[in-house]
Amino acid sequence: MIVYLVQHGKAKNEEEDSERPLSDEGRAEVEKVAARAAKLGLGCQVMHSPKLRAKQTAEIFASHFKTDASEMEGLKPMDDPIIAKDFIESQDADVMLVGHLPHMNKLASLLVLEDGAVDLVAFRNGAIVCLEKDEKWRLKWILTPKLS
DSSP: EEEEEOOOOOOTTTTTTTTOOOOOHHHHHHHHHHHHHHHOOOOEEEEOSHHHHHHHHHHHHHHHTSOOEEEEOOSSSOOOOOHHHHHHOOOOOOEEEEOOOOHHHHHHHHHSSSSSSOOOOOOOOOEEEEEESSSSEEEEEEEOOOOO
């Protein structure tokens, strides 16, 4: 099984827009990563936190993967990563989760190291962190906007 973890794209600051939608730069970077991912053959169910910036990021990936994006509880910045871990482990197919820091970092560490307090991955806005599970979870690759 493969899980793709994505920190939402760069967002507007709260003073500019309290809902914090994606900035123009953030949208462009996510489009670039999503297009590259689709060219590499990625395609899967896309789930996102209820926050607007995560929803917009997920919708961009979903459009490139020719699928839908769905809201999921347990992906907000301070949510317990066990919720997302339990969801992942209940799935039979690959899945992409779009959320926020520090949650994404805690989730990656929980899956790979079984310890959500360890700082395993330096997430970047709009980047994909690919984890694969055979006997145990392993970091497979990372695709950032600069590498796309």
